[in-house]
Every structure is written in C-alpha cells, then in structure tokens.
Amino acid sequence: MKQAKLLTDAERKRVDAIIGAHRYSARNRAIFAISFFAGLRACEIAALKVQDVFDENGAVRDTIYLAAAQTKGDEANTVLVSNRLAKALAAYAAKYPTHTSKPKSPLFFSAKRGGFSAQTIVNLFARFYSLAGIKGASSHSGRRQFLTELADKGVNVRVIQALARHKDISTTQRYIDYNESKLRNAIELF
Known part of the structure; x- marks a missing residue:
C-alpha cells in the first residue's frame, strides 16, 4: 500500500x-x-x-x-x-x-x-x-506528517505510538518517514 x-x-x-x-x-x-x-x-x-x-x-x-x-x-x-x-x-x-x-x-x-x-x-x-x-497527498498526509515530525524532533517512538493511538508499535513505525539526509544526520550524532 x-x-x-x-x-x-x-x-x-x-x-x-x-x-x-x-x-x-x-x-x-x-x-x-x-x-x-x-x-x-x-x-x-x-x-x-x-x-x-x-x-x-x-x-x-x-x-x-x-x-x-x-x-x-x-x-x-x-x-x-x-x-x-x-x-x-x-x-x-x-x-x-x-x-x-x-x-x-x-x-x-x-x-x-x-x-x-x-x-x-x-x-x-x-x-x-x-x-x-x-x-x-491525501487526507492521511497530515497524520503521517504529524508522526514523522515528532520522530524528527527526537520524540520516543512509544510516545508517538500513544499519540497516534496505535495498538502495535510496528504500525507507528510504518508512518515515520526517513531518507538519506536523515540517516546521514543520525550517524553524525556520534
């Protein structure tokens, strides 16, 4: 999907x-x-x-x-x-x-x-x-943007799961977008 x-x-x-x-x-x-x-x-x-x-x-x-x-x-x-x-x-x-x-x-x-x-x-x-x-873009874009932006700001995925009202954390993880730029920024944290 x-x-x-x-x-x-x-x-x-x-x-x-x-x-x-x-x-x-x-x-x-x-x-x-x-x-x-x-x-x-x-x-x-x-x-x-x-x-x-x-x-x-x-x-x-x-x-x-x-x-x-x-x-x-x-x-x-x-x-x-x-x-x-x-x-x-x-x-x-x-x-x-x-x-x-x-x-x-x-x-x-x-x-x-x-x-x-x-x-x-x-x-x-x-x-x-x-x-x-x-x-x-669709009616779900705002929801997905909300969850991705929380993750981008360093909010714990369990907190995002609660805000998304998902039963399963794997559902929440599918909403969160990542790209090469985010991956590069992550490795530079060390």
Whole structure:
C-alpha cells in the first residue's frame, strides 16, 4: 500500500494560500490543523461534535475525548490539543460563533450546514491538494506528517505510538518517514 505523501514547507504554504482564498478558510484551516497537529483520521474528524472540542464556555478543550464510535478501532481514546491546534480551533470558533455554540452539532459544517461524512473530509483534502498542484497527498498526509515530525524532533517512538493511538508499535513505525539526509544526520550524532 502506497503511503500518503509528506508535504514540503513550500507545499504546505501553497495549500495554506489556497485555503486562505476559500470562502470557508477558518473552517478548512481548522480541519487541516486537526490533521497536521493532532493526527486525526478523516473518519475521526467527521465524527467530532462541537462539545468534544469546546467546553460549555466556548473555550477550546486541552484534551479531546473520542468515544469508541468516533474512532477507527472502535476504542475510546484521547487526543491532546497543542497550542497551535488550539489557536486554529479558536479562530474557527471566532469566525462561526453561532455554529460552535451548539454543543451536539457536528464540529465542522458543510456548505449545506450539515456535517461532513468521512468521505467528504477525504474529498476536501483531495480538492485542496489538487488545487495546490500536489500529487500523492491525501487526507492521511497530515497524520503521517504529524508522526514523522515528532520522530524528527527526537520524540520516543512509544510516545508517538500513544499519540497516534496505535495498538502495535510496528504500525507507528510504518508512518515515520526517513531518507538519506536523515540517516546521514543520525550517524553524525556520534
């Protein structure tokens, strides 16, 4: 199975520019942020409710609790919210306060004001990557990028496994990208 493409800095900037020109830029930035900064899958993004992410006062929660029905593996789990992700989610709430004040509503609304299905989230990622001229990227690119960047920063693979919510460490290891440059840098540590 072919891995989802990791984006270069230039590609991420192109995608961000395309998102910024879109009618629902705050929503789309938050969707991309939850993928790139928390590693959520398309099905998990689609399953989120406002109350999962925002507390009763409208503040971004520091931990998202996923019910078993919201996850790929049918097991309840937690997602830690970084400062970067919290900022994107707060910007989304500020842009759409009426929507984000309805606790039981889907977190992300579609153009028709309903929620997204997992497939429409996949399609949204594909559309923006296509508009940015990026081939090989998918809704899983953010998740893979999240895990690879953690590894690049020296985070222990067991910690990455926990953040990825994988049962088996070998699954986590398949997500982490390496190349000759990274291998050369590693041998120079001694």
